[in-house]
Amino acid sequence: LISRYLDYSVPYRSLFVRPDLDTYREHLLDAMASLLVQLHFSGIFWGDCSLSNALFRQDAGRLQAYLVDAETSESHESLSEGMRDHELEIMEENISGSLADLAAAGELPADFPVFETGASIRERYLRLWNEINQAEKIAADQKYRIQERIRKLNALGFSVDEVLLRPVDGGDQLQFRVMVTDRHFHRHLLQGLTGLEAEEQQAQRLINEIQETRAGLSQTQNRSTPLSVAGQQWLSDTYRPLVQQLQDAEIGSYSPLEIYCLMLEHKWYLSEAAQQDVGHHKALESFLAQVLPQRLSQVSDP
Structure with missing residues (x-):
């Protein structure tokens, strides 16, 4: 048995009591479907898929799901369609039960689709499974x-x-x-370039920044710049100084990577409004003054 604490993770109940439940509900459904696809593609039959047996981490405003109870799981060379369908049936039943308990305790809106949520995860699972297997x-x-x-x-x-x-x-x-093989293409690429361990959506955004850095270096030096060189310059000149300033502020239980990605999103909105790139430092000042306090006030555990 191998156990470790999953940093910056939250149980599903913490997500369902957030005031921005509608947004996170969609991300949670996508995360559960993605987790099942990854497990099944690796030949893992979970056997007890439920919200209670998963933890969630923020990923550039979205969510990634992690299996935390594998007591009933089985490893096979591959899973038959019948086994995958059985897994989905278990998932639907368990999730309906968990949400019914929350609804009975008055922790969900009266119009929350308790018994449709599992079916929605199944639909997302099938779309993603068919996409990668066609x-x-x-x-x-x-x-x-x-x-x-x-x-x-x-x-x-x-x-x-x-x-x-x-x-x-x-x-x-x-x-x-x-x-x-897995759904960590950009995670692997980012770690190889910088050593940073990020979630997949976070890694995509950071790779985009590294590509921008590479383009700027290539233009300045009038020659092609290796992505590895751009990655190291971005890490030392952009990411680390800005993350240090973010960490000097109160960021609650957000991870440094997540808060950086949220700042990048704010920078994009400011640049769109100004019709020009406002730069990292102006975006950081605005984010710390306007966005971060509002996010921290929404809930103690984001």
Whole structure:
């Protein structure tokens, strides 16, 4: 048995008592569906999927779900469609029960869709499962579409292990299927570039910043800059100084990475309003003065 404390995580009840429940409800449903897809793709049958057996961490304004009770889980080489469907049935029953308890205790709005929530997670699960498992046919001279498919999966966060390719229709067509390993593509990339351990959505935003840094360096130096060099310069010149200023303020139970990503989101809104890049320091001042106090006042545990 291996156990460790999951930093900056909260149970589902903390999310359901937030005043911004509507926003977090959608993120929670997506997070649960994504967790099940990742487990099933790895051959893991949870056996007792429920909100109570998961913890949630903020991820650039969204959520990531983590399994915290694997007592009933089983590991297989792969899961049959019947096993996956059985898992979804267990999930729907458990989640309806948990939400019914919250509703009975008066902790949910009167119109909250208690018995539809599990079904919504199932729908999201099936969409995502089909997206990563579909086989496509292309003309023999359209192999570039394989890279398009890989980029699409990377954008969803999935790391690609291999591509299965075989001729069909007498060789005039190719059928290909992209095999994924996990949903941590940008997490792995960011950690390799900077050593930072982030959630997937956080990592996507930070990689975008590193790409901007790379473009600026390439323009200034009039030559191509390796992404690794840009990553280290961004880390030392941008990320660390700003995070230090954020941590000098009271950030509650937000992680430094999450609060930085929220500041980036605020910077984007300010820049859109000004029709120009307002810069990190102006965005930081505005964020600390206007946004952070409001967020901290909403709930003690974000």
